[in-house]
Amino acid sequence: MPTALPIASLDWNAVDTTYLSYLNEHPDMPERWLLVQTLATGPSRRALLGALGVAEGAHVLDVGTGFGPTPVELAGMVPVTVVGLDRDPANLEVARAITEGVEERGWFRPGSQVSYGLGDAYDLPVDDGRFDLATARLLFQHLDDPGRAADELFRVVAPGGGVCVVDADDGLSISYPEPSDAFRRLQRAFADLQAARGGDRFVGRKVSTLLEQAGFTIVSVVVLPQAVHGPSTPEDPARAFALQRLRSARDAIVEAGILDADEVDDSLEVFAGERVDGQCSIEAHLAVVARKPA
Numbered sequence: 375m376p377t378a379l380p381i382a383s384l385d386w387n388a389v390d391t392t393y394l395s396y397l398n399e400h401p402d403m404p405e406r407w408l409l410v411q412t413l414a415t416g417p418s419r420r421a422l423l424g425a426l427g428v429a430e431g432a433h434v435l436d437v438g439t440g441f442g443p444t445p446v447e448l449a450g451m452v453p454v455t456v457v458g459l460d461r462d463p464a465n466l467e468v469a470r471a472i473t474e475g476v477e478e479r480g481w482f483r484p485g486s487q488v489s490y491g492l493g494d495a496y497d498l499p500v501d502d503g504r505f506d507l508a509t510a511r512l513l514f515q516h517l518d519d520p521g522r523a524a525d526e527l528f529r530v531v532a533p534g535g536g537v538c539v540v541d542a543d544d545g546l547s548i549s550y551p552e553p554s555d556a557f558r559r560l561q562r563a564f565a566d567l568q569a570a571r572g573g574d575r576f577v578g579r580k581v582s583t584l585l586e587q588a589g590f591t592i593v594s595v596v597v598l599p600q601a602v603h604g605p606s607t608p609e610d611p612a613r614a615f616a617l618q619r620l621r622s623a624r625d626a627i628v629e630a631g632i633l634d635a636d637e638v639d640d641s642l643e644v645f646a647g648e649r650v651d652g653q654c655s656i657e658a659h660l661a662v663v664a665r666k667p668a
């Protein structure tokens with residue numbers, strides 16, 4: 375059965391232009407940093423999607439779909455039916471607008487269908503064994519009971535079907551020279567906020583165990599690293615991205631009592647103005663591919 379086209383043969387311009395236009399046309403959109411991150415992490419996400427070897431005609435479920443990068447990009451690689459579910463209606467609205475923009479640019483393979491709906495990872499509105507493949511990217515880090523979500527993924531995948539869960543692990547973040555105290559304070563506060571909400575910034579290392587406990591057979595565990603070396607300056611797009619993400623969490627960090635308002639604002643100001651001549655920064659996601667026994 376034919377599978378996805380090689381990613382190098384595809385014109386990703388249609389997708390990136392749509393993400394960029396949406397960013398430019400919606401300067402005040404919520405979770406803007408997530409769309410910036412979606413753009414920045416395109417190469418590793420697409421390489422992984424291509425490597426999954428999704429078959430033509432497959433039915434795919436993407437849980438915690440956010441702005442829908444997985445459904446949109448997969449539907450341009452191979453004719454598939456993809457359903458993206460998320461518990462946040464605002465994110466689904468953005469996903470639908472982006473999907474429309476990408477479709478208008480002629481990106482989808484003939485026969486591909488993408489749709490979205492509300493759905494909680496703990497209680498998916500989906501029949502047992504309905505999908506050939508389920509994906510969840512950067513979802514588990516937000517969950518207080520990721521094992522329950524793994525059980526749900528197992529339930530909705532057909533026997534012999536697959537799952538691919540990708541998530542972050544802050545233990546895989548390294549930089550030299552070391553980040554400033556201001557940045558470290560903010561990063562710790564961000565991780566504490568996620569933990570206070572029941573999430574886990576170190577979940578990457580736990581995903582394979584959770585999927586195995588749910589009944590899946592682990593096929594592979596892959597590290598998807600991103601490394602850059604260069605000056606780190608206020609003009610740097612990576613700095614702008616980090617700042618956006620931290621600023622968007624500012625009020626919640628204060629409300630949760632993790633840092634007081636002055637501490638956050640002072641740290642943000644110092645971090646925003648920092649200049650480092652040359653810095654090597656490495657971050658990584660873990661991708662786990664697993665199969666439900668036939």
Ligand SMILES: C[S@@+](CC[C@H](N)C(=O)[O-])C[C@H]1O[C@@H](n2cnc3c(N)ncnc32)[C@H](O)[C@@H]1O
Pocket residue numbers: 408412437438439440441442443444459460461462465493494495496510511512513516517
């Ligand atoms: C960091 S975003 C990742 C989005 C997307 N998968 C991607 O790769 O860009 C996490 C998404 O998970 C969603 N989410 C968090 N908890 C959820 C839950 N219990 N059920 C469904 N979606 C959830 C959030 O609303 C958000 O859209």
